[in-house]
Amino acid sequence: MNTSSYPTWLEINLSAIEANTHYFIELTRTPLMGVIKANAYGFGSVEVGKTLLQAGAEWLAVARYAEAQTLREAGITAPILVFGLTMPEEVDAAIANDITLSMYSFEIANIYAQRTKAIGKPLKVHLKVDTGLGRLGVYADEVLSLARFALEKGKIEIDGIYSHLAMVDEGDFPETEHQTVLFSNVVQALSENGIRPRWIHLAGSSGAIYAPATRFNLVRSGCALLGIAPRNTAPIPKELRRVLSWKAHLASCKMIPMGCGVGYGHAYVTSNEEIIGVLPIGYSDGFRRLPGNEVIIDGKKVPVVGKMCMDMAMVRLPKIYPMGTEAVIIGSQGKATIDLEDLANRWKIGEVDVVSNISLRVPRVYTRD
Numbered sequence: 001m002n003t004s005s006y007p008t009w010l011e012i013n014l015s016a017i018e019a020n021t022h023y024f025i026e027l028t029r030t031p032l033m034g035v036i037k038a039n040a041y042g043f044g045s046v047e048v049g050k051t052l053l054q055a056g057a058e059w060l061a062v063a064r065y066a067e068a069q070t071l072r073e074a075g076i077t078a079p080i081l082v083f084g085l086t087m088p089e090e091v092d093a094a095i096a097n098d099i100t101l102s103m104y105s106f107e108i109a110n111i112y113a114q115r116t117k118a119i120g121k122p123l124k125v126h127l128k129v130d131t132g133l134g135r136l137g138v139y140a141d142e143v144l145s146l147a148r149f150a151l152e153k154g155k156i157e158i159d160g161i162y163s164h165l166a167m168v169d170e171g172d173f174p175e176t177e178h179q180t181v182l183f184s185n186v187v188q189a190l191s192e193n194g195i196r197p198r199w200i201h202l203a204g205s206s207g208a209i210y211a212p213a214t215r216f217n218l219v220r221s222g223c224a225l226l227g228i229a230p231r232n233t234a235p236i237p238k239e240l241r242r243v244l245s246w247k248a249h250l251a252s253c254k255m256i257p258m259g260c261g262v263g264y265g266h267a268y269v270t271s272n273e274e275i276i277g278v279l280p281i282g283y284s285d286g287f288r289r290l291p292g293n294e295v296i297i298d299g300k301k302v303p304v305v306g307k308m309c310m311d312m313a314m315v316r317l318p319k320i321y322p323m324g325t326e327a328v329i330i331g332s333q334g335k336a337t338i339d340l341e342d343l344a345n346r347w348k349i350g351e352v353d354v355v356s357n358i359s360l361r362v363p364r365v366y367t368r369d
């Protein structure tokens with residue numbers, strides 16, 4: 001790994017992703033769908049997708065058709081499910097690339113039916129049920145008629161049925177059990193009518209970990225495999241390893257006299273002669289312009305001062321360091337650690353918000369133990 005040529009970069013430890021995947025499969029004893037939407041939450045969908053499949057995932061899932069096509073173009077042949085809206089113009093390509101689409105309404109089923117008839121080839125779908133999230137999906141009492149509609153109107157193969165939990169990321173709430181029972185009943189009713197999709201799935205990471213009854217015969221997981229806490233209300237389980245570090249090289253370091261403004265608006269004014277370093281990271285990289293930011297330099301935490309810029313941030317240092325000195329934004333250096341959880345708490349957002357908002361211009365570098 002050569003990071004010496006980057007002002008700032010992310011390090012993604014593929015060994016940690018593998019270890020998390022093995023742990024997750026061992027824990028759930030259920031086939032795994034690796035969720036790598038949004039460029040694998042910013043970690044890089046092709047590299048992460050290949051790693052998950054090698055570590056034992058059977059499926060991959062993304063939010064949009066274009067994300068699935070990227071995986072196919074990279075040579076990934078595993079089954080891929082698209083969770084979200086696939087535009088009518090994209091359906092033919094989905095069929096050609098053997099991508100499985102979500103069928104969550106009569107409107108979309110009608111489009112799928114028309115396209116399969118027009119080109120004479122079948123489309124695989126997973127039927128999406130809304131058991132209480134209030135997002136995509138038909139209600140339980142419409143599932144049978146949607147399934148029949150799809151089977152009659154076009155060459156649609158119902159390969160799976162799924163739903164998504166609303167409350168399990170927040171803690172143990174009765175809604176999770178309600179959704180699980182409702183979903184079971186729907187699957188049962190379909191089966192009694194001769195429709196038995198092969199894949200039945202309800203859980204994301206937190207359901208699979210904290211509510212075993214939600215596992216059915218496939219579990220979907222993104223954050224747990226990427227070392228991101230699945231629950232907003234609990235620290236990451238100790239068996240899961242962190243995957244991501246964020247680093248930067250010091251751009252400059254100089255003594256600034258007492259009483260001088262630092263940065264735009266002179267939002268910070270030196271109260272002594274101070275040593276101020278400049279880091280090549282700013283809010284456009286996904287480093288948020290909020291109070292309390294710190295980074296690690298020379299094994300010690302140092303404060304970000306002044307108003308963060310688009311591409312740069314200033315830090316107050318205890319001594320002069322040379323240009324190129326390594327700073328850590330997320331991760332460890334010496335005895336100091338800034339954990340992903342620290343940033344999430346500092347910015348009052350979820351860990352997944354922190355990582356998925358790190359700009360694409362920050363290079364991703366893949367490491368192993």
Ligand SMILES: *Cc1c(COP(=O)(O)O)cnc(C)c1O
Pocket residue numbers: 035037083164203204205206220221222223224230
């Ligand atoms: C994002 C997503 C997941 C994965 O959730 P994690 O909490 O990251 O495991 C699973 N299912 C659906 C429908 C999703 O949108």
